[in-house]
Amino acid sequence: MNAPLPLIDATDRVAFVTGAAGGIGGACVAQLLAAGASVVATGRREVEIADHPKLLKLSLQVTDEAQVQAAIAMTKDRFGAIDYVIHMAGMVGKGRLDQMDLKDWHTVVDTNLTSAFLLLKHAYPLLRKPGGAVVLCGSSNGTNGGSYLSGAAYASSKAALNNLTRYCAKEWAPDGIRVNMISPGPVDTPMLDRLSSEQHTALKAGLPLGRYATADECAAATLFLCSSHAASMTGTNTNISSGLVLDR
Ligand SMILES: NC(=O)c1ccc[n+]([C@@H]2O[C@H](COP(=O)([O-])OP(=O)(O)OC[C@H]3O[C@@H](n4cnc5c(N)ncnc54)[C@H](OP(=O)(O)O)[C@@H]3O)[C@@H](O)[C@H]2O)c1
Numbered sequence: 001m002n003a004p005l006p007l008i009d010a011t012d013r014v015a016f017v018t019g020a021a022g023g024i025g026g027a028c029v030a031q032l033l034a035a036g037a038s039v040v041a042t043g044r045r046e047v048e049i050a051d052h053p054k055l056l057k058l059s060l061q062v063t064d065e066a067q068v069q070a071a072i073a074m075t076k077d078r079f080g081a082i083d084y085v086i087h088m089a090g091m092v093g094k095g096r097l098d099q100m101d102l103k104d105w106h107t108v109v110d111t112n113l114t115s116a117f118l119l120l121k122h123a124y125p126l127l128r129k130p131g132g133a134v135v136l137c138g139s140s141n142g143t144n145g146g147s148y149l150s151g152a153a154y155a156s157s158k159a160a161l162n163n164l165t166r167y168c169a170k171e172w173a174p175d176g177i178r179v180n181m182i183s184p185g186p187v188d189t190p191m192l193d194r195l196s197s198e199q200h201t202a203l204k205a206g207l208p209l210g211r212y213a214t215a216d217e218c219a220a221a222t223l224f225l226c227s228s229h230a231a232s233m234t235g236t237n238t239n240i241s242s243g244l245v246l247d248r
Pocket of ligand 1: 187189
């Protein structure tokens with residue numbers, strides 16, 4: 001793979017990234033390092049990104065409040081402050097609502113939504129004021145209702161993230177902290193490995209552009225939202241769905 005082209009100059013900036021062992025989170029880490037940022041790359045499993053002098057890799061289960069607090073404390077020890085919080089950890093559910101267990105509902109909602117609350121709550125004291133930027137990760141499912149392919153808890157939690165974004169955008173604007181969200185449609189990452197080839201064909205056929213987004217495209221939109229190019233953007237939801245979501 002070619003080295004990513006820097007979209008922004010993030011020298012002297014500190015980014016805290018969740019889901020860094022995953023497709024989009026990993027692409028965010030690579031692009032942030034290329035842009036000169038110091039990066040705290042957190043993952044539930046080991047983050048397989050080559051060591052770098054500006055990279056701190058941490059194990060983090062985003063649903064565990066004590067682990068979130070510990071990761072933020074380690075970030076404070078190492079870097080002193082956070083400029084960008086980039087929350088890409090997430091999981092899908094599956095199946096019809098009438099066949100879904102309460103335990104599975106809670107697992108998906110906790111992973112996608114409650115994790116964002118925990119992260120924002122504990123990162124806030126360390127976020128640079130003014131200048132901090134947060135990017136949460138929604139989904140086209142949060143706008144169009146989703147389907148049994150990802151399940152009701154996924155669609156509901158991603159829709160709720162949209163309003164959490166707007167809530168924090170308003171609450172934190174006086175601090176000079178911006179809060180935005182990206183909402184991808186299907187992205188070519190391990191998250192889609194669960195689908196059969198027939199399901200891939202049907203999914204692509206429903207995309208006006210006829211292609212999945214890439215993790216790099218999602219990361220580039222995320223870096224843009226963090227950057228000074230987006231200094232007047234807060235409470236927004238960037239649609240990266242290959243035309244799947246158009247009428248709102
Ligand atoms: N791919 C798509 O089609 C698509 C579409 C719309 C939105 N999104 C969103 O994009 C974000 C990134 O997903 P992706 O496409 O990059 O998929 P991915 O490669 O599966 O990455 C998701 C990452 O989240 C991590 N994660 C899940 N539960 C966690 C937990 N409790 N604590 C910490 N980390 C946890 C996973 O960890 P493990 O590696 O340990 O499993 C994985 O590394 C997600 O929020 C997803 O909902 C993806």
